[in-house]
Amino acid sequence: MTTLFIFPGACSFAAHVVIHELQLPISVERVTFGDPDSPYRQINPTGRVPALLLDNKTLLTENTAILPYLADLKPGTELFAPAGSVERAQIQGWLGYVATEVHVAAFRPINRPERYSADEAAFPGIRERALQQLANALKPIEAHLAQADYLIGNRFTVADAYLGVFLGWSARVGVLGDFPALQAALGRFRARESVVQTLAAEGLA
Ligand SMILES: N[C@@H](CCC(=O)N[C@@H](CS)C(=O)NCC(=O)O)C(=O)O
Incomplete structure (x- = not known):
């Protein structure tokens, strides 16, 4: 299952809101902020959130990529707009x-x-x-x-x-x-x- 990594109240909040808006089947995992020994560093070496780990283990980072990607999981959603528009x-x-x-x-x-x-x-x-x-x-x-x-x-x-x-x-x-x-x-x-x-x-x- 795709997983979104977040820290409460951080900039990952936006992606978490989009998951609720679109009722996407994505699990949400809280990570420890600023902990260099966190196992999360093995998934995302920067330790930053948000990060989206896809089913095929590809990791997406950056809000500017993750938010459009999430919206595109529901083609035609009002949360975004068609390609080319x-x-x-x-x-x-x-x-x-x-x-x-x-x-x-x-x-x-x-x-x-x-x-x-x-x-x-x-x-x-x-x-x-x-x-x-x-x-x-x-x-x-x-x-x-x-x-x-x-x-x-x-x-x-x-x-x-x-x-x-x-x-x-x-x-x-x-x-x-x-x-x-x-x-x-x-x-x-x-x-x-x-x-x-x-x-x-x-x-x-
Ligand atoms: N440009 C990145 C920024 C990500 C970012 O700075 N996230 C912060 C939380 S708002 C973070 O994880 N900080 C922990 C750290 O820098 O160690 C994005 O928009 O996704």
């Missing part, structure tokens, strides 16, 4: 934006300042700049969601599942105050049955 490219554009501008450019230095300086005294400054970077990265999404409830096509897609994770993280670091459309989007995300189910499954309800 503009909507599909737009959804992939948002996946790329969230992965790079929001996750890596902003949350990585907020959560892991030690990767940017060996000097602990520099950490508060790194975090402060990264919080500003996060606000900058959220501005275009705020502008977009002030006009529409969802990123693309007036429906919840894998891009919204992915964004929802980082809206939750943004609320936690206190950056959503100036973004009413993002607060509303987070409310819609948390109200979805699939998200409620995923929170419960990850022990976060």
Whole structure:
């Protein structure tokens, strides 16, 4: 059986939500965060989540690959769009934006300042700049969601599942105050049955 590896509340949450949305027959396995001795390292040497181990033992990594792959397991699903369509490219554009501008450019230095300086005294400054970077990265999404409830096509897609994770993280670091459309989007995300189910499954309800 295909297995999704997750850590509760991590960026793997989006893939877990998609599994609930589409009721996919995929088992979900929790791994230990940041443990170099974890047996998971034999499956995925980076130790990162999400990772999807297929029946044939092929390992898929990266949200930008895993989320479209999961959606494509249910051809015609509203969560994605047909190959060759503009909507599909737009959804992939948002996946790329969230992965790079929001996750890596902003949350990585907020959560892991030690990767940017060996000097602990520099950490508060790194975090402060990264919080500003996060606000900058959220501005275009705020502008977009002030006009529409969802990123693309007036429906919840894998891009919204992915964004929802980082809206939750943004609320936690206190950056959503100036973004009413993002607060509303987070409310819609948390109200979805699939998200409620995923929170419960990850022990976060
Ligand atoms: N670009 C990767 C990032 C994966 C990633 O950084 N995952 C984090 C959790 S949100 C992780 O596993 N961190 C553990 C570590 O870096 O040791 C993706 O989008 O899939």
